[in-house]
Amino acid sequence: MTAPRAEQGATVAEFALLLPVLATLLFGIGEFGRALWTKALLDHAVNEAARCASVDATDCGTTLGVQTYAVAKAAPLPVTNAVFGYASAACGSQVTATYTFTFVAASYLPYSLTLHAQACFPK
Numbered sequence: 001m002t003a004p005r006a007e008q009g010a011t012v013a014e015f016a017l018l019l020p021v022l023a024t025l026l027f028g029i030g031e032f033g034r035a036l037w038t039k040a041l042l043d044h045a046v047n048e049a050a051r052c053a054s055v056d057a058t059d060c061g062t063t064l065g066v067q068t069y070a071v072a073k074a075a076p077l078p079v080t081n082a083v084f085g086y087a088s089a090a091c092g093s094q095v096t097a098t099y100t101f102t103f104v105a106a107s108y109l110p111y112s113l114t115l116h117a118q119a120c121f122p123k
Contacts, residue, residue, distance in 0.1 A: 039115050042117035045071075045079075046097050047119040053093035053095065066086040067084045098115070
């Protein structure tokens, strides 16, 4: 059974109205998934760097050594040593990270998120 002639373009019009909403939803899910992945990598990097600072004085005996170790553990994120901070705190070796996450299509989602991570490992 075929649709009457007057209703043939209704499907195309409805699809044209819903396509931007669906595309935004799918793109947003992907981008926020990437943001969560980035946060997990930062958490992993600071945890490993804090542990290294507490147990391995050869590789992580200095602030620069701890930062370089954290950058290596944050791979494949494009981060530099400036993202990571190191301090000797009451809890032990404390490593922090602050990273500005930008979305792939900044004109489509013109927002950025500042992600923070912190770990402290006893000496």
